[in-house]
Structures are given as C-alpha cells and as structure tokens.
Amino acid sequence: MELPGGGSVRVPEPYNRKPSYPTYANKNGIEKDMLVAYRNWRSTMSGHPECDGMIAIGRAERFASLKAFMQSARGGRSIQWSDADRIPGQPWDGNEKRYPAEESDGAAGPQIVQLLAVNRVGFLKTYHLSALMYVAGNRDGLHIGVWIADVHGGANKAERLVKSIAGSFER
Secondary structure (H helix, E strand, O other): OOOOOOEEOOOOOOOOOOOOOOOOHHHHOOOHOOOEEEEEOEEOOOOEEOOOEEEEEEEHHHHOHHHHHHHHHHOOOOOOOOOOOEEEOOOOOOOOOEEEEEEEEOEEEEEEEEEEEEEEEOOOOOEEEEEEEEEEEOOOOOOOEEEEEEOHHHHHOOOOOOOOHOOOEEE
16 A cells, blocks of 8 residues: 555455445545545444544654544544543543553563553443553654554554554655
C-alpha cells in the first residue's frame, strides 16, 4: 500500500482490506499524512462504524515527534476505540481517570504504550475488551501505531506487526 510522502509497505491481513465506506481517518483528514488500516471496519446497529483494531503508518520525517504522530493517528480511531483509554467502572462526570500513555526507549527505538479497555455490546450486556496501543518510533524511517485487542494477539502481535511493516518498507 502506498504511503503519503512516498514509498510503500505491505499491510498484513486482515488490516489490508479497504473499507467500503468512509472512515474516521477520511473524515478527520489524517490520510494526507499517514496510511490508516482497519481490522474489520463495519457498521453497527446504531449506524456508527466500528472496527476491531487499527494500524497507522507514517514517514517519520513528516512528524515533529513520535508523540505528534500518535496524537494525529488517534484521529482515525472509531468511537469505541476513542473512549478505550478511560478506566472502566467510573461515572461519567467529567473527572474520569484514564490509562496513562507511557513513553520509553525500547530495544528497537522509542515507543509509547497504553493499556486500553474497549467497550463492546454483547447479546445481553456490555463488556470491556482488554487491548493496548503500541506506537513505535522511527522503525526504518517509519512511525507505526497499532491499536490491538488482547484476543487478537496483544503486545506480542503488535510488535510482530510493527517489525513486519517496517521490514516491508520500500522507498
């Protein structure tokens, strides 16, 4: 898939399927700066689109910092993923506590990791799906962000996705 600013990457299954209708990345105009790929982008009964995860890929030189890339990439998240950093079980009173985004230097470079709890609607009740955001900085000239549920592989899968995408980058 082509990257804004030049070059291409191989986006792994099932993120490589093009959504058939507009996404939040389209709506918020972030696709001019990065490639955003969704896992199972679909419409819900409420009429709002939803997904099971997201990958954002951008050329590192197009962003002032890894944190700037992360903040821009967040514009592509669906409604439930946008609220996933809020710690469950709190009243909605404007003072909700949120999971912190932790910046560190990993073995392969800078990274930002944040725990998430994605709200889901089941047949009889709502529940929270544990997940995480993993944003890897300057991997072969790319910033790559992965929003992934633990049931889809969690942290280990996120690291493998980043390594695979960075390894496929062709300038």
